[in-house]
Amino acid sequence: MNGSIADPKAVRRTILRNLRSALLELGSATKAELSDRLGVSFPTVSKFLGQMEKAGELLPVQLDDSSGGRRANRYSYNPEVMLGLALFLERTETSYIVFNCAGEVKDQGHAASVLTADITDFDALIAALVNKHPQISAVSVGVPAAVNNGRLIYIPEYEQFHDLDLKAHCEQRFQLPTVIENDMNAAVYGYYMARHQRSKLQPSLVYLYFGQNGPGSGIMLDGNIMRGSSFFSGEVSFVPLYDQYNFGEAMRASHPHPRSPDGDLSVDAVARLIAVFAAVLNPHGVILSRHEANEGLLAQLEAASQAYIPREHLPAFILSDWEQDYLYGLQGLSLDLMLSREAGGN
Incomplete structure (x- = not known):
């Protein structure tokens, strides 16, 4: 049949x-x-x-x-009938927003990092916010980790969270639908939602961030997040760009390099990585955080990338607000859970 x-x-x-x-x-x-x-x-x-x-x-x-x-x-x-909670976890702090179904922020703030503590601190923060806002009906959590359907399968430096099924934990503990997302996937999704959601273009985008936990990327192909067969897509630290260094090691090194415009190995490393993305994925744009880059650096990267790939095949070089994109992406994920709930229930 x-x-x-x-x-x-x-x-x-x-x-x-x-x-x-x-x-x-x-x-x-x-x-x-x-x-x-x-x-x-x-x-x-x-x-x-x-x-x-x-x-x-x-x-x-x-x-x-x-x-x-x-x-x-x-x-x-009635946009107030349900509220969403979005949190993102970083080395130095945990940020959160509470918002209604229209996306209007009702509460926001920062708390101590739960990554440097344990799951009980994470639970206490969510419990406090749910007690303060009983209408919270869905939760989204952004993490600096590779995530397989809610399980943190790779989260270096925070071993207490390794292999934790954070989605199942939250849903059992708080009885709320929950989505757990890699930080860079959430950021590229938020960037897309803010700029391309209603357009006919389904772009391919790469969001690069160097951040508190080492470099990572969010990759969108034709409007869809690319996760990979083992949910490890975007872990660009491992890309072997040099005989002595992978990308993560090159970003930490301080040796000068003649191929980059200012003799900085990190500029050359990013240019090589962008050339790899251009040759393999041919994205419309590569996005960098304006807190880590400026127009001058973008010009350097564009010039350096042309040493490895023809200019006409390079993506657009874009600056954006990473934290805003990240939170907007998490908000969209939480809102999707809220709008899909049963009337008056789960």
Whole structure:
């Protein structure tokens, strides 16, 4: 027998997500408008809106003007009914934001690093935020680690977290849907969501960051995050660029190098890495944090990269706000969980 039967729960979550997204985007809509927009039958839309209304997800809106028949009810979404929590873990601190379904930030701040402590500090921070904001309905966590479906499979220097299934831990401990994401994957996703989500272009992008925990990259191919067969994609420290050094070692070395414009081995190392990305992936752009680079450095990197690959095949060199992109990516991941929840539950 060909084909497969769709999972009813997955279908429900898709319909709920699309209804919520449409109401948030449109501001308000009637059942007929939602049915036409989503391609879902009028009775199905009515059924789901009834459940959402009972759960407090809908706000009253005045009736539409009559065109001769019964005036249609108009619905808008209550963005405060659910809140999302996004945290990212760094060596020196843990940052967090709490936001509503419209993406409006309700709370934000910094706490002591949980990476340098243990899981009990992580639990205490989330518990405190959930107690402060009981409407938190989904959690996203960014980590400087390779992540396989919520399990931290490579997190150097923080052995107490190695091989920890952080997703399962959070969901069991707090009974909240949770997503765990590599920091650079979240950053490139956030950059994409802010600039390309509604465009026809599905770009290929590489986000490079050197950071507190060593270099890493987030890679997007044709609008999709590239994770790799063992979820190790983006761990660029291991790329063997020289006889004596891999990329991570080259970035830590201080030897001068004649191929780079200013004699700096690190500039040459980044230029070589960009040439590798250009030759293998041919991305539209390479993004660097404006806290680690400036226009002058981008010009140096572009010039140095041309020693290894023709200029016409180089990506665009882009500066962006890494922390903002990172948080925006985590916020988008958490929002997706929130909008896919069952009405009034998980």
